Amino acid sequence: MSRPEKAPPLRRRGEPMRRAVSEVVVRLLTDQGPEAVTMADVAAAAGVHESSLYRQFGTREKMIFEAATRYSDQALPAQPAGDDIADDLRSTMRALIEYLNTPQGAALVRLSAVPVSPEFDQERTAYWHRRLDRSADVVRHGVETGQLKADTDPTLVVDALAGPVLARLALFHEVMAMDDVMRLVDQVLRGITV
Amino acid sequence: MSRPEKAPPLRRRGEPMRRAVSEVVVRLLTDQGPEAVTMADVAAAAGVHESSLYRQFGTREKMIFEAATRYSDQALPAQPAGDDIADDLRSTMRALIEYLNTPQGAALVRLSAVPVSPEFDQERTAYWHRRLDRSADVVRHGVETGQLKADTDPTLVVDALAGPVLARLALFHEVMAMDDVMRLVDQVLRGITV
Numbered sequence: 001m002s003r004p005e006k007a008p009p010l011r012r013r014g015e016p017m018r019r020a021v022s023e024v025v026v027r028l029l030t031d032q033g034p035e036a037v038t039m040a041d042v043a044a045a046a047g048v049h050e051s052s053l054y055r056q057f058g059t060r061e062k063m064i065f066e067a068a069t070r071y072s073d074q075a076l077p078a079q080p081a082g083d084d085i086a087d088d089l090r091s092t093m094r095a096l097i098e099y100l101n102t103p104q105g106a107a108l109v110r111l112s113a114v115p116v117s118p119e120f121d122q123e124r125t126a127y128w129h130r131r132l133d134r135s136a137d138v139v140r141h142g143v144e145t146g147q148l149k150a151d152t153d154p155t156l157v158v159d160a161l162a163g164p165v166l167a168r169l170a171l172f173h174e175v176m177a178m179d180d181v182m183r184l185v186d187q188v189l190r191g192i193t194v
Numbered sequence: 195m196s197r198p199e200k201a202p203p204l205r206r207r208g209e210p211m212r213r214a215v216s217e218v219v220v221r222l223l224t225d226q227g228p229e230a231v232t233m234a235d236v237a238a239a240a241g242v243h244e245s246s247l248y249r250q251f252g253t254r255e256k257m258i259f260e261a262a263t264r265y266s267d268q269a270l271p272a273q274p275a276g277d278d279i280a281d282d283l284r285s286t287m288r289a290l291i292e293y294l295n296t297p298q299g300a301a302l303v304r305l306s307a308v309p310v311s312p313e314f315d316q317e318r319t320a321y322w323h324r325r326l327d328r329s330a331d332v333v334r335h336g337v338e339t340g341q342l343k344a345d346t347d348p349t350l351v352v353d354a355l356a357g358p359v360l361a362r363l364a365l366f367h368e369v370m371a372m373d374d375v376m377r378l379v380d381q382v383l384r385g386i387t388v
Contacts, residue, residue, distance in 0.1 A: 159378065163361040192381070
């Protein structure tokens, strides 16, 4: 196995730099909590100048946001839609629960519970809506293939499935048991299956 | 209109003192945010000694928790179950949305997103579960009166209804639109109505 040479400090720019910084941010966040993610510590751990962080990301919050979305988009990719909507929804929800059971997943989702500024929060919420909308594609496919009732509201289905899981994580500080999630999927399906 | 005499400072003890302190805490929380709720400021505003606060409540977090539960139990009482489960669920959810649209309701619910300590968080989560279980009584009544399928899981129904609303508040910093909530109620009902 070849191991890529580590770029000399100050030579990493653009995408490689952003990726390296994002990895450091997620690690600090997960191991030590949000307070540990200071521009100085991230710069030191990533081998870049603090001024480069400001130039690349603008603010500490935007840097954390980019790290969080990079990580979660990769760790929790959109599930492909198959032939069986029940299977699709179960595997989507199983992936979410597995993600939230990792230290990274739980820490990154819970970041959104902390308000930053109205503009920033709006951008972060827009990201959430895009993600939920992507999950709704599985439901749309179920409608298009005639498995789900034609008047099914895909976004509302995703809300009913992901909402309880996210609320428990954010407010109760617990990950919903997989059994309960599967029963939730069944309950929701009962109302929308043809 | 008679106005009750304000008790002289240091004479308020027990229940009247706890009530007065709770009102001050909710006001400070709502107007100025959690950071503004210091023992010193609460003591001054409530006209009691700071040492009395520690004696009565133990910690700042427990004081805030008592204030939050007192307020929410009063502002959002359990809905009585009637003859029509659809009406019952709609009015339960309507009351929740109206509550979250008040500065107090949103601020108090969002307090739970901040972890305090494992022991404290556990106690707070137990309170949440008791509240959700109380809401599930409406669903249980619907099952007992034959309006809902016998195998309906009351807790899961409450999860599917309240979860999306609470997740949006905690993570998206927005209150779900009443129209969407009513459509959510309809969607959930479709799967469980006889």
